[in-house]
Amino acid sequence: MNVRNVALVGGVTTKFGVRPATWSELAQEVGAALFRAVPELRAEEVDSLFVGAAEPERFAFQSHVAPLAAEQMGLRPSRIIQRTELACASGQSAIRSAYAAIASGLSDVAVAVGVEKMNLPSMAEANTAMACVMDRPWDGPHGATAPPFFAMVAQRHQLEHGTTDEQMAAVSEKNHRFANANPSAQFYEKKFSREKLLHLPVVAPPLRLGDCSSMTDGAAAVVLVAEERARRYTDEPAWIRGTGQYSNFHNLAHAGSLTDWVGLRHAASEAFDRAGIGPDDLDFAEVHDCFTISEIIEYEMFGWCPPGQGGRFAADGQGDVGGKLVVNPRGGLLGCGHPLGATGVAQAVEVVQQFQGKVPPARAVPHPEWALVHNLSGSANVHSVMVYQRGGAA
Amino acid sequence: MSAVSRPRRTSHSGTSAPSAADSALPATPLPAPAPAPAVRPREKRPFLLDFFPLDTPDQTRLSAFYDRLRTGRLSTTRCPKDGTLHWPPRVACPDCHTEQLDWVDLPEEGRIYAFSAVLGGAPLGMESEVPFAVGLVDLEGAPLRLFGRIEGRPWNELQIRQAVRVETYDVGDGRFFYRFRVRD
Numbered sequence: 001m002n003v004r005n006v007a008l009v010g011g012v013t014t015k016f017g018v019r020p021a022t023w024s025e026l027a028q029e030v031g032a033a034l035f036r037a038v039p040e041l042r043a044e045e046v047d048s049l050f051v052g053a054a055e056p057e058r059f060a061f062q063s064h065v066a067p068l069a070a071e072q073m074g075l076r077p078s079r080i081i082q083r084t085e086l087a088c089a090s091g092q093s094a095i096r097s098a099y100a101a102i103a104s105g106l107s108d109v110a111v112a113v114g115v116e117k118m119n120l121p122s123m124a125e126a127n128t129a130m131a132c133v134m135d136r137p138w139d140g141p142h143g144a145t146a147p148p149f150f151a152m153v154a155q156r157h158q159l160e161h162g163t164t165d166e167q168m169a170a171v172s173e174k175n176h177r178f179a180n181a182n183p184s185a186q187f188y189e190k191k192f193s194r195e196k197l198l199h200l201p202v203v204a205p206p207l208r209l210g211d212c213s214s215m216t217d218g219a220a221a222v223v224l225v226a227e228e229r230a231r232r233y234t235d236e237p238a239w240i241r242g243t244g245q246y247s248n249f250h251n252l253a254h255a256g257s258l259t260d261w262v263g264l265r266h267a268a269s270e271a272f273d274r275a276g277i278g279p280d281d282l283d284f285a286e287v288h289d290c291f292t293i294s295e296i297i298e299y300e301m302f303g304w305c306p307p308g309q310g311g312r313f314a315a316d317g318q319g320d321v322g323g324k325l326v327v328n329p330r331g332g333l334l335g336c337g338h339p340l341g342a343t344g345v346a347q348a349v350e351v352v353q354q355f356q357g358k359v360p361p362a363r364a365v366p367h368p369e370w371a372l373v374h375n376l377s378g379s380a381n382v383h384s385v386m387v388y389q390r391g392g393a394a
Numbered sequence: 395m396s397a398v399s400r401p402r403r404t405s406h407s408g409t410s411a412p413s414a415a416d417s418a419l420p421a422t423p424l425p426a427p428a429p430a431p432a433v434r435p436r437e438k439r440p441f442l443l444d445f446f447p448l449d450t451p452d453q454t455r456l457s458a459f460y461d462r463l464r465t466g467r468l469s470t471t472r473c474p475k476d477g478t479l480h481w482p483p484r485v486a487c488p489d490c491h492t493e494q495l496d497w498v499d500l501p502e503e504g505r506i507y508a509f510s511a512v513l514g515g516a517p518l519g520m521e522s523e524v525p526f527a528v529g530l531v532d533l534e535g536a537p538l539r540l541f542g543r544i545e546g547r548p549w550n551e552l553q554i555r556q557a558v559r560v561e562t563y564d565v566g567d568g569r570f571f572y573r574f575r576v577r578d
Binding site: 125128130135142143156206207253 | 443445446447481482507508509510511512513514515516517518520521523526528529530538539540541542543549550554565571573
């Protein structure tokens with residue numbers, strides 16, 4: 001079977017933050033914004049809808065959210081309608097599923113949307129939802145949530161490689177600074193110097209508040225089409241050139257060394273091989289900085305620096321403008337917030353908007369051709385990677 | 395680039411910790427099925443808001459695990475065919491898929507591999523326990539690295555490689571669970 005080329009032709013995000021809006025209202029909002037952002041799109045030509053949503057059952061007490069989202073967005077999918085759930089990578093799962101559907105010929109025009117409503121009147125209830133991502137009957141009763149797990153990762157990385165709190169703060173400062181140029185970011189208006197970040201309260205030692213992404217409400221949506229239709233929507237599509245994914249454990253007992261993310265090396269290798277490029281060919285990357293230590297290890301696993309040198313890479317500004325490549329110009333999860341199902345879609349929106357020259361100068365990557373999106377999920381036990389190429393010939 | 399080609403997948407069977415001979419642990423028979431453990435009558439709480447597992451035979455095929463916790467023993471399953479020690483205990487071997495598994499008691503002593511603490515943002519029912527320490531512990535004499543609460547010292551007095559032991563405890567409603575306590 002021939003695999004068709006797939007173009008991501010446009011997308012949009014809502015404002016991320018603590019939003020006075022329900023799950024359904026966020027879906028309506030992003031639907032309306034999508035039709036404004038991609039004016040050539042007609043509702044009746046969208047044959048498939050993929051809905052990234054991590055925990056609507058917990059956060060909104062709502063299941064069967066795919067048809068709910070379709071109704072909110074004004075869509076009547078005739079080929080594929082489904083939800084994708086992969087915790088923090090639910091949004092990228094929606095895009096990967098849309099990609100597979102179009103590449104195989106099952107779909108011609110698909111929308112991938114991510115929606116998450118996380119802020120509840122009782123934050124203990126929201127924290128309970130987050131804890132359910134872990135192996136509930138075994139890890140859950142001990143109080144396992146993301147912060148203490150990634151804190152252990154940071155502790156081991158500091159022990160094994162001498163990584164410092166200051167190096168972790170460098171990641172946070174960079175991503176918050178980019179978020180100051182992104183009006184849809186949760187922390188668009190908040191300034192964080194390294195000094196300020198190093199004096200924020202400790203959440204899970206050694207991680208401070210500024211090392212952790214936030215509980216965020218938000219939605220994002222993108223349009224994906226088969227190659228022959230791409231020019232109807234834009235002259236600057238983002239072509240999906242490679243994908244890779246790897247899942248190698250779930251219970252925390254199987255997390256291995258904590259600092260060697262084997263699954264990410266496999267997922268990256270698969271995505272690079274399919275795209276026919278290597279890590280040095282990228283102009284920018286949207287990677288999963290749920291915690292500062294995550295971005296530091298990702299520098300190493302993608303091969304942008306040697307193992308153990310991620311902290312130094314951050315402190316030297318190698319992931320910043322003027323460095324080896326720009327990492328998280330959108331502002332990352334640290335600066336934009338992390339509405340679980342929406343994050344992966346919002347990262348893809350950043351890719352197509354960078355390619356189309358639609359971002360403010362303060363975060364614009366000069367002349368980008370290749371970009372990468374990465375999400376981890378859970379306890380970094382699953383890694384999902386997509387490689388995009390700018391416009392030009394298919 | 396440092397990314398590598400895709401090798402055979404790692405086992406799901408708990409092979410990440412330092413090695414020790416699995417066979418050093420003797421297989422132990424299941425506890426006698428009767429009499430039922432002396433537990434208080436249980437209030438039926440909504441499971442939705444309760445992190446502790448439903449441990450009775452009408453809800454889980456691993457009720458023997460919880461029966462052993464009540465006698466102070468932390469146990470798991472082992473595949474009699476390939477000798478793989480599982481964590482958590484299973485009803486089917488992930489490697490050879492047999493459903494005939496042995497029960498073995500795990501060593502009670504271990505050392506901290508990594509730890510942190512929850513200083514805020516605890517789930518429902520755990521808010522009053524903040525701050526509490528959690529960690530990954532390498533069991534001594536079994537190739538397992540288990541996650542759990544660490545009691546007996548404030549979190550900021552814990553050390554990597556610190557000696558801990560397994561203890562079991564009453565959750566408060568007759569159910570039992572396990573955690574670690576710093577050894578003196």
